[in-house]
Amino acid sequence: MSHVYGVVPSRRLGRSLGVCTIPFKTCNYACVYCQLGRTTNMTNTRQTFYPPEEILSEARRFIEAHGEESFDVVTVVGEGEPTLYKPLDAIVRGLREMTGKPLVLITNGSLLFDRELVEEIKDFDIVMPTLDAKDEESFKRINRPFGKLTYEKVYKGLLDFSKEFKGEIWLEVMLIKDYNDSDGFLRELKKKIDQIKPARVYINVPARPPAESGIEVPSESAIEFARTLLNAESIENLPVSSFTTSEKEALDAVIEIIKRHPMSDKDIRSFVESQFKEESVTGLLKRLAENPNVEKKTYHGNNFYRYVLATRRSGG
Numbered sequence: 001m002s003h004v005y006g007v008v009p010s011r012r013l014g015r016s017l018g019v020c021t022i023p024f025k026t027c028n029y030a031c032v033y034c035q036l037g038r039t040t041n042m043t044n045t046r047q048t049f050y051p052p053e054e055i056l057s058e059a060r061r062f063i064e065a066h067g068e069e070s071f072d073v074v075t076v077v078g079e080g081e082p083t084l085y086k087p088l089d090a091i092v093r094g095l096r097e098m099t100g101k102p103l104v105l106i107t108n109g110s111l112l113f114d115r116e117l118v119e120e121i122k123d124f125d126i127v128m129p130t131l132d133a134k135d136e137e138s139f140k141r142i143n144r145p146f147g148k149l150t151y152e153k154v155y156k157g158l159l160d161f162s163k164e165f166k167g168e169i170w171l172e173v174m175l176i177k178d179y180n181d182s183d184g185f186l187r188e189l190k191k192k193i194d195q196i197k198p199a200r201v202y203i204n205v206p207a208r209p210p211a212e213s214g215i216e217v218p219s220e221s222a223i224e225f226a227r228t229l230l231n232a233e234s235i236e237n238l239p240v241s242s243f244t245t246s247e248k249e250a251l252d253a254v255i256e257i258i259k260r261h262p263m264s265d266k267d268i269r270s271f272v273e274s275q276f277k278e279e280s281v282t283g284l285l286k287r288l289a290e291n292p293n294v295e296k297k298t299y300h301g302n303n304f305y306r307y308v309l310a311t312r313r314s315g316g
């Protein structure tokens with residue numbers, strides 16, 4: 001399956017069935033912390049990358065095979081930015097016909113100034129946008145947006161959306177050492193967040209290999225300060241071993257996961273040992289290392305594996 005991936009456990013959402021609407025690493029940002037690596041398909045144009053029925057039929061097949069009781073929410077998410085897909089309202093309508101479970105959209109929030117998009121996503125139950133920057137300078141430094149996007153336009157879009165959206169907004173902040181973790185920066189960011197009045201705020205940190213070097217997790221005291229100031233909760237990473245998959249082969253299952261979520265040696269070992277008991281972990285790690293679509297990176301003393309487009313690797 002390429003648009004639907006198995007149920008992923010999440011402390012925020014419970015068991016989440018992911019629906020991906022866009023091709024790999026298609027985004028209008030190139031965030032320095034992106035765990036998917038550098039943006040290979042930078043675009044700001046919303047497109048029908050796939051017919052809605054292609055995406056929906058995969059979701060239907062998954063739900064028929066595993067039952068509605070196998071997940072708590074359906075999350076529309078991308079290996080990049082899902083709001084670059086249109087028509088998202090067709091996806092929402094189709095999913096509503098299949099399940100009564102809440103529908104969640106995870107987005108970088110960059111296109112909420114677009115009236116057509118706002119109309120398409122109005123029936124989601126929860127929208128989870130990101131806000132890491134407080135002004136144009138920090139926006140350019142952290143999120144490195146597509147040329148025409150300005151902080152003012154993006155922030156105003158988010159603010160206007162927050163006033164008319166009937167569901168809940170859960171805002172996420174990626175906290176990066178020496179980028180946006182100083183007391184002064186966070187106080188300015190708080191003023192921006194307060195105007196949006198999100199139902200919840202979450203703090204994330206770059207715990208997996210980022211797109212750029214020099215991206216580090218802030219100190220415990222900075223994280224604690226941000227948590228208290230923003231009245232936020234931290235996102236804790238759950239063990240990858242508890243992911244479930246619809247893939248029959250261990251290698252395919254690992255590759256499907258690392259497209260969205262890089263895995264360490266340890267993650268792969270516990271995932272394979274819990275779900276593919278017959279498989280040799282050593283043999284699988286060797287095959288992963290030989291796969292041209294898999295990149296191995298060392299971060300904080302651990303080996304991580306993430307998906308890359310083979311053409312990008314061979315092209316340097």
Ligand code: SF4
Pocket residue numbers: 027028029030031033034035036039079080081108
């Ligand atoms: S973190 Fe999200 S918004 Fe930023 S570059 Fe990666 S996919 Fe795009």
